[in-house]
Amino acid sequence: MATTGQAAGHAPHGDGETRRDFLYLATGAFGVVGVGLAAWPLIDSMNPAADTLALSSIEVDLSAIETGQRITVKWRGKPVFIDRRTEDQIKQAEAVNVASLRDPQTDGERVVKPEWLVLVGICTHLGCVPLGQKPTDPRGDWGGWFCPCHGSHYDTSGRIRKGPAPSNLVVPVYEFLDDSTVKIG
């Protein structure tokens, strides 16, 4: 084999690069691309499947929710808080001096209709579910939600007011299909 290699390799070029080197590189490159292409289906199969993606939006009927009532729905495996706010709560949320907030946002930026507040119910600190959905739960110093894990307080707009969480409760993408139905996602 050694003799064959020398005879085939050194004859055509005099600059040290051989046809065999080229063949090695080309075969190697082809192999790398091939392995990459073969690996992609394996990797991508671990991404969310079509049926999981199909569940990525939900429709919620709002007609049964009274003013002042809060409900929790499950969206993408996470809790979503829907709060039909009272006049007082809306006023309170709008009256805040935005400059004093850690994550400055006006109440108007966080709602489509002031009466309905829709939030992903996951504390932005370490992912716990804040309390405040049941009438008996503690709602924190600002009457919104209170995270028992590390003591973050959220106001009636779901904005962080006190505690370790870095940002406001996330507002998911949602739209009102009609007066009593909201589509989340």
Place this chain on the structure above:
Amino acid sequence: MAAPAMNNRMIKWFDDRLPIFTFMHHQMHEYPTPRNLNYWWNFGSLAGVMLVVMIVTGIVLAMNYTPSADLAFGSVERIMRDVNYGWLLRYIHANGASMFFIVVYIHIFRGLFYGSYKSPREVLWWLGLVILLLMMATAFMGYVLPWGQMSFWGATVITNLFGAFPVVGDAIVTWLWGGFSVDNPTLNRFYSLHYLLPFMIVGVVVLHLWALHTHGSNNPKGIDTKGPQDSIPFHPYYTVKDLFGTAVFFIVYAAFIFFFPDYLGHADNYIPANPLVTPPHIVPEWYFLPFYAILRAFDFDIWFMPAKLLGVLAMFASILILFLLPWLDTSRVRSGTFRPVFKWFFVILIIDCVVLGYVGAKAPNDPLIASEETVAQENEAYNACVAKADAAGKVGEDECDRPFVVQYVHLGQLATLYYFFHFLLLLPILGRTERTLPLPTSILEPVTKHGAGAGK
């Protein structure tokens, strides 16, 4: 080395075609081992025993376990109540994880003290670290399988860590989950990998042993064997010593299985997973606590890097720097016995790791020293000050001084700092400056010079 004498003609015939008997004889019988190994050298074989125990019990448990978000919790309860000896198998497996880790941690600290990572055993050390990383991944995924509250929220917190990486973070987390939260796809893939990784560990263990047998064991004196007078055959001397150690270890292990089977676990994991309710205090298993403390030590941003990313990087770095240890430790002397200053810093390192574990188990912002009442009073004063400033039209949070309370996280920061100081600064400097004690010329020398049993 000559083939062993074989009396049985069948064995001789077989060995001639596949010399497995010769191989075993060389590697497990006559394998020359330093004559001075102490009991700290038992923990390597103990780790091997634990790996076998975990694989055997795991295979049998898998026959009764159902990897489905709806059925997993119930199938584990069925194993506990209805399957013959299911309770025993599950407790052996669950406590076995803890036992495996304690054995491996002792094995690692043995190596750290006696310089077993130094030339020519660097690759042996690396392979050991690879085994540790594989073990951590396996243990984490195994803990998720019962699908209790701690399983679910532990998986949520740990997989969320990967979201700390900029740009690609969210895509990675979604990919890990196979959805938009920890759910059935996550459980299924964790089960698949939990079954696979132990066999990868077996593979790396084979390489670990290969590397070990290439240069032989280190020893408490940390000097090379000079000839046959310094070593004894592995069998029967160390097979018996290892068996005795295994028996003692099994007493402790059995005590946990039969008398405190849930002591090392967490009660919340007997509540089925509920994605809508978080347990008030999420804690990993004890063997991850030091790393959890390092993760949470970063509660401040540096430049563009947010605290969460820093914590994740520090946690990974705490193990990855160990790969560089053979070069970070510049001392030419292997064994800590002959390093009078290193010895004390080694003790401090152990205390440091215990402190990290303790901090990892606590809520980070709980006060460390001050009483609850004092803290409550100070907070009240601060809130009053903020309210007053707000009423006066100023920004309260800027006007008032937040009361400073020493919290667990501060102790964690100190301990994390020391951990990295030890490996990155102390060891390189100490190796160059320390005045080591004179080494004996051979392993046998201290024995022959002073006579048997007449040591210092």
